[in-house]
Amino acid sequence: MDKRLKINGQVRDFGDRLPATLSELLKLMQIDQATVVAEIDGQIIPRTAFGQTALKEDAVIELVRFVGGG
């Protein structure tokens, strides 16, 4: 069965292989990792740990960044 992650509320399908780490996922999605904060299953992942953070099937990932606000 295909391997999935839930990213920012949307389920995404990665075929038979998930990106190995959070860094790889961000690269695949073309997101500059210097500008985002990540939470996996409710746990905040420090930016310095993106490269060592392994991804498990069906993980719930939130990727957030700053936007204009008052």
Added chain:
Amino acid sequence: MDKLVIAGQEFESRLFIGTGKYASNAIMAQAIEASGTQMVTVALRRVDIDNPNDNLLAAIDRKKYLLLPNTSGARDAAEAVRLARLARAATGIAWVKLEVTPDPYYLLPDGEETLKAAAVLVKEGFIVLPYINADPILAKKLQHVGTATVMPLAAPIGSNKGIKTRDAIEIIIEQATVPVVVDAGLGAPSHAAEAMEMGADATLVNTAIAAAANPIAMAMAFKLAVQAGRLAYQSGLAAQTRQACASSPLTGFLRNE
């Protein structure tokens, strides 16, 4: 102008700027520069997966401006605490503008949830600047749990209506042991000047600048108004009277009496 001190950090400017609603990042950057501010607010949102490279922070020089992330969008204390923690992971510093607004129509802050979140965040080492209704009792409670400021609203966010909560803000200023920042609803430089004349320590402005026909010039107008208002407050405003009180002598008229 005298310096503003919040949580031990000094600020030359008493005007804080929100970064929402600008037509472009370039105009925002110029407006921030023109305002003379040293503190800008930002919001945290999900990355737009289809447009992942829109980067607000590229337009803000963090050596010149302290980044104050807000918890906008939080509907209760738990959501606000979560956003504050994410913001800290993003900025590397613990400053946060705490706002909890369960009702999107008027965006009025929930005092009870704000107080709850403030207590948690202060314990976790955050420097908490809470956005509140102009409620003097709540302001005292927040001070008591250790917030760095209190930020009463002048009118609902983005309404540009000016200071509709004047009497309550005066009481908050009178009783405050932390800086009072008037936030939300200031629609014109004269409103900001009024807040400063009342003795507010600073003002926070977003929509009135961002939605002006010329945001850069309007930012400068707010800068001057805040400076004028502060100077007026420090100079001691002359007393108001009900009756006229002549400025010119009431003797030596060119008539026989």
